[in-house]
Amino acid sequence: MKIGVLSVQGAVSEHVEMTDGALRDLGRSGSAVVVRRVDQIEGIDSLIIPGGESTTISRLIDRQGLRDSIIKRGQEGMPIMGTCAGCVLMARAGDDDVERTDTKLLSLMDMKVVRNAFGGQRESFEAELDTVLFEEPFHGVFIRAPAMTEVWEDCAALARLDEHVVMAGQADFLAVAFHPELSGDSRIHRYFLDL
Ligand code: GLN
DSSP: OEEEEEOSSSSHHHHHHHHHHHHHHHTOOOEEEEEOSHHHHHTOSEEEEOSSOHHHHHHHHHHTTOHHHHHHHHHTTOOEEEETHHHHHHEEEEOHHHHHTTOOOOOOEEEEEETTTTTGGGSEEEEEEOBSSOSSOEEEEEESOOEEEEEOTTOEEEEEETTEEEEEEETTEEEESSOGGGSSOOHHHHHHHHO
16 A cells, blocks of 8 residues: 655655554555655555645645646545645635635535634644544644534534534545644544555
8 A cells, every 4th residue: 555645845754654653553564655746646545635834735736737636536536634734725615814825725525624723822732632533532733723614515524623623524535634643643544544
């Protein structure tokens, strides 16, 4: 199994390490590879879009000519996980900030995101999250995190914090508003690999 980590900007190496660790934990062969070209997107079995800055990542996706192949492979059923800025890009709809910055979303998941949903005092924080996926809470690291204000159709809320949805799933897509690669807990990566 070859898991691509999109490497145009943002927290790439942490995802590579966490994914390799999750493969080991599951006793599965395979590895995480960094991808930044179309031919590399064609050769992977699943893709992680990391955190960073969604406007920048979106522009670099276009500059590298990756948008069509990411969307096409996603529509063909390739599992994709977007975390933080990557979570923003998975959405079909965004807030005024997404519009204002002309951040082009991949529109793969039926959900609306707000950027920097926890702004101000709570720009960065950590929280224990109850999720639909696991019995034990997941320790979420939030860094200028987005959140989903609406999910519809086949998109399901998997974790909430306050009034926000902070993790959502739709078919083989996963959107995570926090940074699962930074908590030293590979359960979300293992869940993704199982998809
Ligand atoms: N606030 C950033 C954005 O909207 C995301 C921050 C992050 O990925 N840690 O793109």
